Amino acid sequence: MSARPAVRIVVVDDQEVVRAGFAALLDTQPDFTVVGTAADGGEAVLRCREQHPDVVLMDVRMPTMDGIEATRRIRAGADADAAPRILMLTTFDLDEHVYDALVAGAGGFLIKDVTAERLFDAVRVVAAGEALLAPSVTRRLIGEFTRLRPRPPAPELAELTPRETDVLRLVAEGLSNAEIAARLVVGEETVKTHVSRVLRRLGLRDRVQAVVVAYESGLVVPRSDVR
Structure with missing residues (x-):
């Protein structure tokens, strides 16, 4: 039986040390390969067009183009199964920008101080086509902001x-x-x-x-x- 192809990942963060750190960490896993990095949302859109990653680790808050608009552009008009899966990164666990990113098509989110094992698990879950919804903080965030902004x-x-x-x-x-x-x-x-x-x-x-x-x-x- 042939091995599954490695999960192709693009890491997006405006802080070089964070970007390089996540990329190096992900590259330690035999089933992952980091195919590109980007410093803002605009670069992220370009990297996705060039590299066709399976998963994008996307910072929410960035200059020029933030992670929400980048997520919207990456996911817009694409088949749900073919488009890259977006995992949002945020500093705060209750961040309305993350809620907006989920609406834009992100598959879940992680806090930046996530443990290595949690990060690896999250990438694998999202790459497999499942939404990262199980953590109670995700449900709490969605619930809180839909309560504040009911439709x-x-x-x-x-x-x-x-x-x-x-x-x-x-x-x-x-x-x-x-x-x-x-x-x-x-x-x-x-x-x-x-x-x-x-x-x-x-x-x-x-x-x-x-x-x-x-x-x-x-x-x-x-x-x-x-x-």
Whole structure:
């Protein structure tokens, strides 16, 4: 059996020491290869066009073009499966800029003081096509900022079947397909089919945007006891 190709990564941060540090750390893993770095969002867009990475480690706050606009441009018009997966980097765990980045199409976020093992795990999760939603801080962030900036319910939610609504609610709670299957006592392939239908009916690119819609619409209410 042939080995899987290494995950191709671009690291984006306006601080050279941070950029070089993350790149060197990621390059220690045999299943990763850093194919480029960038000092701002504009460079990030160019590197992605040149190198076609699988994952982009993207700083949120940068001069010239920030990580939000870069994420929007990288993900815009691209097939959800073909576009690079974006992992946002931030200094603060409750940062409204990260919420905006998730809306723009980022697959999750990490705090810059993340441990090496957590960083490696996050890259592998996102590269595999899963959204990085499990950490409670991600759900807390989405919940907090949708509470502060509520939007009217999405009319498309009415088009979902009861089972699709259940699946969307569980996705928004951070459950994986396997966990949803166990909760609903159905097969994992059935869950994948339901998730695909939910994304198609709501016109969404990925699970992260589904989570945002679920919170914004009030389908899922932020829990005050999440830490």
